[in-house]
Amino acid sequence: MHMNAGLLNQVQPVLLSSSHISESPEPVRNMSFGVRTVQSYELDYILWGEGFVITDGELLPATGGTLFFRTPGMVVEGIRPYHCYYITCQLFGPGVEVPPEDLFPRIMLFQDPSRIEAVFARLYQESLNRQEISPFLTRTLLMDILLLMYEEWVTRERFESLPTxxxxxxxxxxxxxxxxxxxxxxxxxxxxxxxxxxxxxxxxxxxxxxxxxxxxxxxxxxxxxxxxxxxxxxxxxxxxxxxxxxxxxxxxxxxxxxxxxxxxxxxxxxxxxxxxxxx
Missing domain, CATH: 1.10.10.60 (Homeodomain-like)
Incomplete structure (x- = not known):
């Protein structure tokens, strides 16, 4: 996948919603969260899971350390059980023409999940505080997440380019x-x-x-x-x-x-x- 640096330079993230989704001690298995069409950009970070996420007909395992990146228009269905941080956001200001290709890979598996998990946790907590400075803080934390996603992509691309x-x-x-x-x-x-x-x-x-x-x-x-x-x-x-x-x-x-x-x-x-x- 080619990373569009020009498009990344125009990112101006704004948090729309943030949720922490968890199951009961005895989670219901194979139950659907429902089929829906994505309306805004979404970041779905899996903390733990034995379920699946179906994106545009593709069945993908929902396991810990996995991040799903979604763009408007995707059709998605979550299959329990899994725990996650789920956020929706705007990534671009008005007037920015976004090409059809994805900004990031649809699914990313973090080899070292501790850093990005900590930022998601802080972003979720900050979204609950609703202080005057919260929009600035949540925007900064969103940029931190996007930076970690970019670094993970660069690391993976570097691995793919290594001799066997x-x-x-x-x-x-x-x-x-x-x-x-x-x-x-x-x-x-x-x-x-x-x-x-x-x-x-x-x-x-x-x-x-x-x-x-x-x-x-x-x-x-x-x-x-x-x-x-x-x-x-x-x-x-x-x-x-x-x-x-x-x-x-x-x-x-x-x-x-x-x-x-x-x-x-x-x-x-x-x-x-x-x-x-x-x-």
């Missing part, structure tokens, strides 16, 4: 990348240590990690650490020096240089520019 001889290493690298995302700010992850965790020589590890993830391993670690630093700068009042230490850096010059290279400004300026988010 390298595909067997894909699960190992994905598992290590998930560990890096989770622990980069609190673990000393040097190149030799990561290669040892993966069970590869340093040279082969660098090559296969770059092939699978699209960036060298050390650069990927720094990306994860800087993202953590950005979150701390926005969500806490911690001094920048403490943010640096809690993000896995012990050198001020290295931290400031890496932050500026990735974000385009210093940590202090980043916090000032985003004062709205500060506590």
């Amino acid at each position: 001889s390298l595909r067997e290493h894909y699960p190992v690298i994905q598992s290590l990348a998930a560990r890096i995302r989770e622990n980069a700010h609190r673990e000393d992850l040097d190149l030799e240590g990561m290669a040892r965790l993966a069970g590869y020589s340093k040279f082969f590890f660098c090559r296969i990690f770059h092939e699978v993830m699209g960036s060298p391993p050390v650069h990927y670690v720094n990306q994860c650490r800087i993202r953590h630093a950005m979150q701390l700068l926005l969500e806490t009042r911690l001094p920048v020096q403490e943010v640096m230490q809690q993000s896995g850096y012990d050198s001020s010059s290295h931290f400031y240089r890496t932050f500026r290279d990735q974000v385009g400004c210093s940590p202090t300026v980043y916090r000032q520019r985003n004062r709205l988010w500060a506590l």
Whole structure:
């Protein structure tokens, strides 16, 4: 599938509705939620399931970690049991001509569902709050979901382009990348240590990690650490020096240089520019 970058750049998401659908302790099996025609864009993220979703006549399993992306006009029917977050939204403002091809794949299976599941949960909770700032927050969270969908698509496309001889290493690298995302700010992850965790020589590890993830391993670690630093700068009042230490850096010059290279400004300026988010 070809991703339409020009169309993605015009996305302006607006949340219409958000639901958390779950079953009783003893769910009814093989019961239909009903056949319907999709009226707006829908994101249906499966938390757990042993049922199915029929989309335009195609029977697809509803299993945990699966995301169904639907466009207006699709005919869909859900078959119990499954638990999900279900949202409807607008993706484009008036006057945008949307071509007939799908913006994203109709079905996506996330190898590491923890991140997107957390964003769906936060979006659902925020939709219940109904604060004055809620439209801004829900729009931002929708963009986070779309970004994770895009990243998952890029990762899958990269896998499909790998030579067959390298595909067997894909699960190992994905598992290590998930560990890096989770622990980069609190673990000393040097190149030799990561290669040892993966069970590869340093040279082969660098090559296969770059092939699978699209960036060298050390650069990927720094990306994860800087993202953590950005979150701390926005969500806490911690001094920048403490943010640096809690993000896995012990050198001020290295931290400031890496932050500026990735974000385009210093940590202090980043916090000032985003004062709205500060506590």
